[in-house]
Amino acid sequence: MKLKFTKMHGAGNDFVVIDAINQRIDFSPAQWQALADRRFGIGADQMLVVEPSTQPGCDFRYRIFNSDGGEVEQCGNGARAFAKFVAEKGLTDRRSIAVETMAGVIAPRLEDDGSVTVDMGAPVLEPALVPFDTEGLQGQPQGQDTLWPLVLELAGEKETVLVSVLSMGNPHAVQVVADIDTAPVELTGPLIELHPHFPKRVNAGFMQVVDRQHIRLRVFERGAGETLACGTGACAAAVAGIRRGLLDSPVRVDARGGQLSIAWAGEGQPVYLTGPAVTVFEGEIEL
């Protein structure tokens, strides 16, 4: 079987995008992991699948698989690539589309300058819905936010980090650090991802506040490791910073792979993610 795919990225977060409207695919987690392998497969942080919508009022269904093969609820950089893909492939003639995901409906819009703005829906702030188990933890208020202490065990030493916890459809734990270049992302990222208080694991964000409308961000992603950018991570960091009283919307987010912009008008309101979507090459693989 030949599989056609398109290699894309959003600020360096890279994807294999597959049209599953005109191709029939049904892969196991191990097969997804093999496709994502950067040596033995195509190589990507996530695989994005375009399917017919199953909901009235939606144009497409959007499925996301991490490079560890697991299917997840949401991917913000991927939503921009998705929108560009379906336009470039002529699967839609609309510049604004409604896209069904495991986490609800999102709405990407192609901008005239080639960037894409996505209505990512409202953040989920209730810990139990993230999901995050607060049992035995004493939250510390900061502005409208609550900072939760996570005890991390590193080489026999215990270290406590304070995180904001929220969901953009997928779970995020965001901490403020003085300098993302010296933050121990490789060491503590995996410990936070697998922390027992996150029953579905979590994406670990490390945010440096440059000024009230500008942050630098690194994210150790659930099921993918550190990526050059994380769209939902940028949304989560901006929302956490605004709730903590550190940031004002819109927020410029400098990721290692490029720049994103986040706008949020407050509780119950949608988060808007704007950034690039780039097609790198078309490919075909014999399976």
Ligand SMILES: N[C@H](CCC[C@H](N)C(=O)O)C(=O)O
């Ligand atoms: N690793 C994420 C999925 C991809 C999110 C990220 N690539 C984005 O742009 O939002 C998770 O397991 O929730």
